[in-house]
Amino acid sequence: MPLILTEEQTMLQEAADGFLNDNAPIAHLRKLRDERDPDGVSRDLWRSFGEMGFAGPLIDEADGGLGLGAVEAGVIAESLGRTLTPSPFFGSAVLSATVLKTGDESQRQWLGRIAAGEAIVALAVDEGPKHAPARIAARAERSGNGFRLDGTKSFVLDGHVADALIVAAQADEGLTLFLVDPAMAGVYRKRTVMVDAHNAARVTLSGVEVDAGAVVGAVGGGEAVLDNALSLGRACAASTLVGAGDQAFKVTLEYLRTRKQFGKLIGEFQALQHRAAHLFTELELAKAATLAALQAIDAGREDASLAASVAKAKAGRVAELAVQEAVQMHGGVGMTDEFDVGLFMKRVRVLNELLGDAHFHAERLARAQGF
Template identity: 35%
Template sequence: MDFSYSEEQQMLQDSIAKFVQNDYDFDSRMKLVKSDLGYSEANWKLFAELGWLMVPFSEADGGLGGSAADLMVVMEEFGKGIVIEPFLATTVLGGGLVAAVGNDTQKAELIGGIMEGNLQMAFAYAEPQSRYNLADVATTATKDGDSYRLSGHKAVVLNGAAADVIAVSARTSGSQMDAEGISLFLVDPKSDGVRLKTYRTQDGGRAAEVHLDNVTVSADQLLGAEGQALPVMNQVLNRAILSICSEAVGAMEVSYKKTVEYTKTRVQFGVPIAKFQALQHRMADMFIEHQQAKSIVLMAAMKLDQGGAEADKAVSAMKSRIGKAARKIGQESIQIHGGIGVTEELDVGHYFKRLTMIELLFGNGDFHTQRFAKL
């Protein structure tokens, strides 16, 4: 099989790699993390101008193709710079839902706005009690004439603070754990009854707790068919998992390479610590973990593009394996650097924080190992 990138994918990779290398150094990123917005609007506009925001969407929706392999290329390069801009939340999650089940009007308005760099989105699906179960939805949507009234609490909504539109999962029928009866709604965060508590996550990103108290949503803000949202949520989350696993591959590559370079300059007992055989073995293990991680992400991307019953199994296998590799490489990079590895001023610790967050997002390794076994 041919695992090489196409000419278009190679150009995409080169353009993002050049941006990260020339315009996204660690100090610049930290300034963005500490800013009020949490990311750069100028960078976001640049992403739109360069066509990167079009990558996740099909040509029918005005995008560049929307394949999982293309998404993998983008996110791996973003991972090398631990890029903080909300590409995952806006284009993959929010935009992915609209692309999957939105009507023509919703697609034209929302996907068009995303690709132009003028619209931010978020996806509010998790709840305090739900853990990683997408079907555990206590938030309710009650029909009220030609509209719905939403009430509930959504937790850890990525990009919730900056979002212009939040896609919210709510139960229109059935009991809390039923697979049927879950619907998706497009909510304006400025609507009456919406309350956001925003905060910075451990890896430098932004998230929010979204509280809904009898929020009125018109019927044309229903996204997809009423009560049939769970399959599309699973489909979009699969692509989001591929995205963060690809990002992890990029972050792991930088982590182990920076660790190798450090051992060549750190002198102990009169010689660089790279000369110590025990450390050589540990760094070789880091390299192997990265290569295995990259291989399984490529496999999962191919399975997602092919579609079918194997996609869920491939995604869970990938997430389980990536979690182990991320923990191994992250911990080893910190330990080999020593105390300096956990300082705020050194980037290695920030790569470790992002890898740790990725291991927990959308289901940790234990959850996906069990899911794989069930499938």
């Protein structure tokens, strides 16, 4: 399959870029950060996102979404990377929506609210400082006609403002996913202000009583559902990394074309030209790997999960290179808050940890090959 966007996907990309540049440029992130907004995210912007259709690319039309696919979700995620916009898109419209599509009729009602930008749903998986979905320790013990949940989750995207939580916990039958009302007794949430001014939370569940209707899918059947959501999430995270890296590169190119030193434009120095050319080729490779992963997910290929790991690892390393080069080519001013390149560096650092860094995915690929 050609590693290029279709005409319709290109139009979606242009629409998303235009909307975010007009309504949520980097100045939007700075405003939320500098005013110490208690939510760290704009509900009004999320509703506007829904009105534009950007909150429901993965949600079926019958449930109120656009009924598109992974490539389209990746296109929107890439646009968010360019503007560094704090948004519930990743946690709600990608991770949580993918899980909720396997739920019953009442649980699927959340999909329409997500697509409209009216609700934020957070997926609570990781429990330690590193992504480790195979080592979930949170417990779900049988209690009456339901379960009692105990455990602590970290790095829960938008968990402090979520209208609902999807919690992964170990039941006797195996990994199980639960839809939990954060207002229930025993649920404690604490916002984590990350270095890139985006949102996460630490969620503690202490004796939380839920009935059997809270189970998403089947008891003990959460592993496959979670794997699918995480694969799609990794590919979309790679898209955001590509967007952030590519935008940092464009900002740097503009600086090379306008900044003068020793009476010459610094872009005329051959050493900087070589570094820029190398970064350009690496970004193109990362874009290709990411699009290939998204296409593999849409096609339902067996190797889609591994393709997503390749994309996440490659995009992470390349975006890291892009922001490092951006700061260095800007010189000393690149380290100041006045210039945006430092914000891109912080965002890339956080995205690299999200759903596994390059080392995590390298090990995952090695184990899949029998090493």
